[in-house]
Amino acid sequence: MLELKILGKKIVDRIYEDRFSCMVCHNELVETNRYGLCKDCLEEIAFIKNNKVCSKCGKPIDNESDYCLTCQNNDRYFNRNTSPLAYKGKVIDLIINYKYKYRRYLGKYLATFMIDQYIDARYDADIIVPIPSTTLTAKKRGFDHIIELSEIMSERLKIPVASDVIIKVKETERQALLGGKARQENVLGAYKLCGDIRDKKVLLIDDILTTGATLSEVSRTLLKGKPRNIEGLTLANAEYKLYLA
Numbered sequence: 001m002l003e004l005k006i007l008g009k010k011i012v013d014r015i016y017e018d019r020f021s022c023m024v025c026h027n028e029l030v031e032t033n034r035y036g037l038c039k040d041c042l043e044e045i046a047f048i049k050n051n052k053v054c055s056k057c058g059k060p061i062d063n064e065s066d067y068c069l070t071c072q073n074n075d076r077y078f079n080r081n082t083s084p085l086a087y088k089g090k091v092i093d094l095i096i097n098y099k100y101k102y103r104r105y106l107g108k109y110l111a112t113f114m115i116d117q118y119i120d121a122r123y124d125a126d127i128i129v130p131i132p133s134t135t136l137t138a139k140k141r142g143f144d145h146i147i148e149l150s151e152i153m154s155e156r157l158k159i160p161v162a163s164d165v166i167i168k169v170k171e172t173e174r175q176a177l178l179g180g181k182a183r184q185e186n187v188l189g190a191y192k193l194c195g196d197i198r199d200k201k202v203l204l205i206d207d208i209l210t211t212g213a214t215l216s217e218v219s220r221t222l223l224k225g226k227p228r229n230i231e232g233l234t235l236a237n238a239e240y241k242l243y244l245a
Contacts, residue, residue: 020032022036022037022038022041023035023036023037023041023094023106023109024037024038024041024044024090024093024094025038025040025041034109034112035109035112035113036106036109037109041090044089044090045085045089045090045091046085046086046088046089046090046091047084047085047086048060048082048083048084048085048086048237049084049120051086053082053237054066054067054068054071055067055080056068056071056076056078056080056081057070057071057076057080057081057209057212057215057232057237058080058081058082058083058209058232058234058237059209059212059237059238059239060086060237060239070211070212071212074216075216076212076216076219077216077217077219077220077222077223077230078204078215078216078219078230078231078232079229079230079231080231080232081204081209081212081215081231081232081233081234081237082117082121082232082233082234083117083209083233083234083235083236083237084113084114084116084117084120084235084236085113085235085236085237086236086237086238086239087208087210087236087237087238087239088239091236094106094110095110095207095208095235095236098110098145099141099145099207100141102141102142102143104143104148107145107148107149107152108152110149110235111149111152111153111156113235114149114153114205114233114235115153115156115157117233118153118157118203118233121233123203123231123233124201125159125201125202125203125231126159126200126201126202126228127159127160127161127162127165127197127200127201127202127203128150128153128154128157128159128160128161128162128203128205129150129161129162129163129165129166129197129202129203129204129205129222130144130146130147130149130150130161130163130204130205130206131146131204131205131206131214131215131218132146132163132166132167132168132191132218133146133168134168134170134171136171145207146205146206146207147161147163149205149207149235150163150205153205159203162195162197164194164195165193165194165195165196165197165222165225166191166192166193166194166195166218166221166222167191167192167194168190168191168192169190169191169192170190187213187214187217190217191217191218191221192221193221193222193224193225195225196225197222197225197226197227198225198226198227199226199227199228200227200228201227201228201229201231202222202227202228202229202230202231203231203232203233204218204219204222204230204231204232204233205232205233205234206232206234206235207234207235207236208234208235208236208237208238209232209234209236209237209238210238215232215234219232
């Protein structure tokens with residue numbers, strides 16, 4: 001009986017947590033907002049929009065160049081990528097909680113950051129394509145977080161999701177454990193085009209851009225289908241200095 005009461009409390013807490021509590025600090029929200037954050041936590045969220053960024057991958061850079069060194073020295077098969085958030089501080093906590101701790105209710109708030117970025121950056125997509133995971137990876141997490149973000153964006157932006165046009169055909173090592181060059185080699189040949197995207201304006205969705213190797217390899221595979229263009233929109237972009245290797 002005690003176990004049932006504890007389970008019931010957890011369910012109730014989860015149902016109401018995202019309506020009345022801040023998504024980061026869990027304090028009661030004095031005023032609700034579209035990001036699910038209290039005023040103090042919202043002020044600590046690292047937005048990218050006021051930073052100078054790489055014109056290709058959207059990564060914050062601290063010099064006068066138009067492109068980061070990674071984009072200068074590697075082929076990029078997407079037209080551009082932008083991100084609303086920098087991957088640091090409370091942004092890391094939000095993504096980890098959503099991605100690995102099964103707090104699926106965070107998806108609607110994280111997608112809101114991406115929808116705002118879509119509008120601010122003046123994207124004009126025909127279809128939304130989630131960066132694919134293998135079935136095994138999605139099964140381990142309990143859900144496919146990128147597809148879920150894409151579906152929320154699709155519903156609000158009225159752009160169809162095409163999650164079946166490309167699939168991941170081989171397991172890869174976790175990109176987070178690898179350096180820059182190894183990331184490119186890790187994802188090479190990992191994807192397969194399965195659908196018709198001819199003349200479509202494709203919007204690729206992912207959670208974090210580090211070196212951009214995954215986004216570029218998926219784009220390289222999609223180019224076989226002769227789309228009109230391929231653009232990326234990632235929730236967060238990691239600091240460039242961490243990924244020189």
